[in-house]
Amino acid sequence: MQISSKLTVRMAAVxxxxxxxxxxxxxxxxxxxxxxxSSTFDPSTVAxxxxxxxxxxxxxxxxxxxxxxxxxxxxxxxxxxADGQTPIGYDVDLAKAIGAVxxxxxxxxxxxxxxxxxxLGSKYDLGMSSFTINPERSExxxxxxxxxxxxxxxxxKGNPNNISLDDICGKKVGVQTGTVQEDPDLxxxxxxxVAEGKPAIDVVSLKNQTDVTTRLVNGSxxxxxxxxxxxxxxxxxxxxxxETLGEVYDSAEQGIAIAKSDTEFAAVIExxxxxxxxxxxxxxxxxSWNNEEGALDxxxxxxxxx
Numbered sequence: 091m092q093i094s095s096k097l098t099v100r101m102a103a104v105x106x107x108x109x110x111x112x113x114x115x116x117x118x119x120x121x122x123x124x125x126x127x128s129s130t131f132d133p134s135t136v137a138x139x140x141x142x143x144x145x146x147x148x149x150x151x152x153x154x155x156x157x158x159x160x161x162x163x164x165x166x167x168x169x170x171x172a173d174g175q176t177p178i179g180y181d182v183d184l185a186k187a188i189g190a191v192x193x194x195x196x197x198x199x200x201x202x203x204x205x206x207x208x209x210l211g212s213k214y215d216l217g218m219s220s221f222t223i224n225p226e227r228s229e230x231x232x233x234x235x236x237x238x239x240x241x242x243x244x245x246x247k248g249n250p251n252n253i254s255l256d257d258i259c260g261k262k263v264g265v266q267t268g269t270v271q272e273d274p275d276l277x278x279x280x281x282x283x284v285a286e287g288k289p290a291i292d293v294v295s296l297k298n299q300t301d302v303t304t305r306l307v308n309g310s311x312x313x314x315x316x317x318x319x320x321x322x323x324x325x326x327x328x329x330x331x332x333e334t335l336g337e338v339y340d341s342a343e344q345g346i347a348i349a350k351s352d353t354e355f356a357a358v359i360e361x362x363x364x365x366x367x368x369x370x371x372x373x374x375x376x377x378s379w380n381n382e383e384g385a386l387d388x389x390x391x392x393x394x395x396x
Contacts, residue, residue, distance in 0.1 A: 131183040131378070136190035136371055142361055143193055147354045150215070155195045158185045159214035161203035163298045164266075166323050166379050167220045170200070180379040181218045184236065187371050188216075188346075191362045202297055204268035207231050211349030216359070220317055222270045223345045228395045232356035233345030235393045236363055237376075237384045240341035241271055242321040244306060244332045245313045253313050255336045260289035264302035264314040267295045271315040275340070307331045317344075319381050343386065343393060356391055363389035 143151070150156075160168045160177060168179040177198040189196035199214070206217040210231055223233045245253045253261060258279065265271040272295055280291040294311050296302050303324045305311045316324075318338045325332050346363070348356040366372040367389060376382045 131186060131375060133186040133190040133196070136187050136366075136369075138193040139191050139362075139365060142191060142358060142365070145354075145358045145361070146192065147352070147358075150355060153194065153215075155197050156185075156189050156192070156215045157213070158196060158198045158216045158218050159201045159206040159209055160185075160198050160217070160219045161206065162198070162200045163300050164220055164317075164320055165300075165327070166319060166381065167317075168198070168218065169300075180375055180381055181220065183375045183378075184366070184372070185216065185218050187366055187375065188359065188362050191365060192358075203266065204297075207347055210347055211352055215348075215355075217347035219347075220320075220344055221347055222317075222342050223393060223395050224270060224342070225395045227347075228392065231350050232348040232353060233392055233395075234348070234356060234360045234363055235343040235345050235386060235390045236372075237344040237381075238341055238386060239317040239319055239344055239384055240338035241275060241315055242318040242338050243313055243315045243335040244321050244324060245335045246306065246309060247330050247333050249333065249335065251312050253335060258291055258313070259283035259286075260292065261312040262292040262294055262310075264294040264296065264305055264311040266299045266302060266316065267297050269316070270340075270342075271317075275315065303328065303332075319384065345393075360389055360391040 160181060162168050162170050162177045166179050168177060168181040170176065171178045177200065182198050185198060186196045201209070203219055206214065206219055207221070207227065207230055210217055217231070220239070221227060221233070223235060227233070243255065245251070260283070263276060265276060272293065276291055276293050280293065284290050294302070294305065299316060299320060302314050302316070306314045307328055313335060321334060325334065346359060348359060363372070367387070373382060373385055376385050
């Protein structure tokens, strides 16, 4: 789940992928954008809810802006527009919709994925960065479920190295740092390899998902694993360069993260999400990014983590 802290590194990766042939007509990468590369979602179309605003904790009632931490390298959930500065994606649009209901502006700040959860409550009001809800994270923060995604793998087109999920011991596999693909998935797979007397998986952990994708395209890694919407997006953006390996597995809910101490605020976010679901705004946003298959029927505060 996502980002490089240096814009030059991030943009180099983006440009490397963008230079490849772009194809596809039904994937999330083709979400509508305006002429300047920003999302066409207009938060002013979402009415504020005074009753929900009244439920906000005192520390947040008078704030004009909600600050959201997001690793903006995880297209189509959260990434940077063509200007290299404007965050867009379905997570960004959902964040803006939440702010609109609560009568507040939303500022999405680009952050390294692994630093977002520890910064909740001090630097960020919310963390929206495709966080899979798991027991370890749920011990540290509150989560409001809002999306469902699984793990999917990709290899170079034609699978020239004959990579198989049944035998990846000793193979070079790329993941984004801090994701569930890195730990526990690849960590456990690698441990199993060693236990069988085989070489460990050579895990290439990078801060920026676009860097992982670029390395797979140029052949410096054998495969990559990421959330299913991100893999599907990468396939569309890189034309005939990549293909999926195996099927989606370990589908799990993702959550909006709130500081563990901010239980009152977390309860409000749950109500706001369910209002957006009931009003149809939530589904409209996901549909505009061609990711409605990940929609939930109901947002839940601190659901049981798998």
